[in-house]
Amino acid sequence: MAGHSSHNDLRNWLICCIWIVIAASFVETAAVDKRCTRNSINLGNIIDTLLKDYDIHLLPEAEGVNVTIEMHVQGVSGISEITADFELDVMYSEIWLDPRLSFKHLNVCATNITLKSDFRSKIWNPDTCIINSKESSIHSSPSENSYIIVYENGLVWSNFRLKVKAPCKMDLKMFPFDSIQCQLVFESYSFNIDEVNLLWHDVPITMMEKVELPDFDLIGWRTDSEELHYPNGNWQRALVKFTFARRYGFYLFQSYFPTSLTVISSWVGFFFDVRSVSARITLGVSSLLALTFQFGNVLRHLPRVSYIKCLDVWMIFSVIFIFCTLVELAIVCQLNRWEREKQIGSKVLGHWLNQIRKTRKNNTSDNGDGVRKRFLLSPIHKEDNDGPSRPSPDNNLAKRSFVKAAGTVTVIPSSDEEVEMLTTKEPNWWRTVPSRIAQLCCPPDRDWSITSVQVDRCSMIMFPLSFLVFNVIYWCIYFKKMDRPM
Template identity: 20%
Template sequence: MDAATLSFLTLTLMCCVGAGVSLNVLKLLPSDYDSTVEPRPPGGVPILVGISWSIKNVYEVNFREMSVLLSMYFRMSWAEPRLVTGSLTGEGMVPLHSDLMKHLWIPDLFIHETREITSFKMIEEVQGVYLRPPNTILFSTLLQTRLACPMSFSRYPFDVQVCNMTVTSYKFSEDVLRLEWMLKEMWADITVDDQLPNYDFHIEWRNITTKHWCSNCSFAPVSVGQAEIVLARRYALHLLTVYVPSALFVAVAWASFFWPPEVIPGRTVLIITSLLTVISMYAAIGQKSPETSYLKAIDVWLFLCIVLVVFTLFQYTIIITIQRKQKERVIEVVVPMNNRCHRHNTPATGGSFTTRQNSAESPSPPSSSKVDGPAAAYEAGKRSPPNRLVMYEQWVEKAGKVGIPLIFFICNIVYWAVYLS
């Protein structure tokens, strides 16, 4: 027997087996079965459709697209009284071939937040169909879903994102089709947390409710099953790489308070270096963090650090200005006094030696010359400009040493109370 004949016989056998399976499955359906007509439970009650889903993997949380990519097992069950089950009795689950779904009425459920949904497939689609006697169908499938998840980053990196999963019927109102949770409503695999290094993951499911996302709907309310995927960002790494280093650079700028004001190059270089480092951190973090038109928590923190370093630089600028004023006032006072002393101590030119000698021996009357300006005020003791400026310099120095760290401490209390609440 050649290879071509063997292949033909193999394909024929597979087709016969498939046809046999399909024939066995189709025996459950009456000859007049119409898959476009929904089943009608006795008594006119709504069709009860049980739903549940379990999240197997979370592949990606994309904050730029505001979406979550995950895989999940989706299950639904409903009663089909038109099935011809024959001798099938008992409580056990009877597995059926998936070809039955091509000929069976299926609830038209969909997930509102889905951007993209794909069925897993290797040789056949990864799905299963079971019959729970006498007439309950259980369908299960593995799906890869990208969910739209509106996100807010005002508290980044302390943000908590809540992604909704809303399952409902597309065309049937709650009077015709009503959802209910199955025994296991919604859960996630225990390994999901390990798949998300940046987030803590957990699920919160809600009771079945009527349609609530539109206020002025022109059509009848539908039954809704909703669950929340909660993603709480882990911020320990941000504390170690952003918050602690930036606070230390601010403290390094404060070390200039304990350097003499006369050391202008060293004190200025210390403050400017700290300022440029914090600004560089702000620029680098801005490229990695989500782009928003509003301030995030990390932006507020880095802006606060920059402002406090700038305050330190301004404080030193004020001190240098006061010192320059001191030197100018000293020159205004001392130079006129030196000039006056020089005029009184210099002998007059001309005249005889005797006249100069008598003038030197006889006491001179008090000079009636007048010194104007700041020198006169300084000489009269009315005020002392250099001493007063020294006092101002001491006040500014103490205000910087105490006031700027105190502002940072108060801002820390407010910041952490607001963003960690």
């Protein structure tokens, strides 16, 4: 009997376990059938119930509506200096509370419902717009990228995916070390500040990916709010300002470095011979043309502004340095011409002096009494039949010999008495004061003449030194003015 009883107990235990498993499966199946899904909600009835007696012209709250906005930046397409604007793709969201859309009393299993964009035209919305945009559009790829989420307490979240082109503030005085500020201004187009108040979210801007542009880096952004007065009331504005810093590496390698080499190459002419005028002119003019071409290539991509940019200062001084090399070449050529004329004049003068000495020597040898005769350039008129001989009008001047060479006239005394007369004649003492002062300041035994070779040697030192000083002053001033991180 005892064995039979234990066998019955085991059988009853197994039967209970089977029934428990079957009951649990039935409960799980019922829970799955009652799970809240989008298809299990009759959205049509809910929307009809919410929009019954709904007036889209009335504010959700009579005291005014606080609209919270936020942005998710997907990317910046580009920045144009010519048109002074930038393009970006954003996901723009605005949130407000509309108690008339609360469906908590309908005992719906979901806490929020997602509706398509056509539902927006059936309810009140704040009519926000980007008031300063040049162009803006909602993406359609392929359908319109927008939706609305309505929560059970009446909170409405409206989202758009936009492509926006907006203006930027361009100040190119520090170009290419400048920064650019671009901003978006949000405003309710239909409602003033008493009806709609725009507020930024706690996290107003979210960068969905790192912004990388060929010419600019996004270094920061900030949000702000302001109140603007119109003739028919005050409107609330929400602003976001993006700051972009220009990448100046391109300009260092394409503008500053080549122009520096162009200026330095123009100094090679200082090492040429003074007589290589054509080669030095070709080098200077080629350097000037190359610098002008480089400058024009940079200005082609910039707007025509009336103020001087940082790069303009560099280019202008580079042109001045090359122009000064051409001026130095003109001075050297002129000095070299004067030197050649002086050498030719010295040779001609020496030849005439030798001829005069030979003539005097011959005259001395012909006269037995040893009396030196004068060497006269003009003849003395002889006595004719009518009367005694007339002295020539230039008889007194004919006592000197004149030698003309290289554009100068040299007077040579023809006798010792004439030399003595010229040396013993003294002017008034007060007339000699300036000459004496000049002799004290500039001793006559010192050679004050400047040669073309000396000018070239001085230029070899002064031009590189002055260019170095200019570089130190230029970079110190503009690095100090730079209002952006390096």
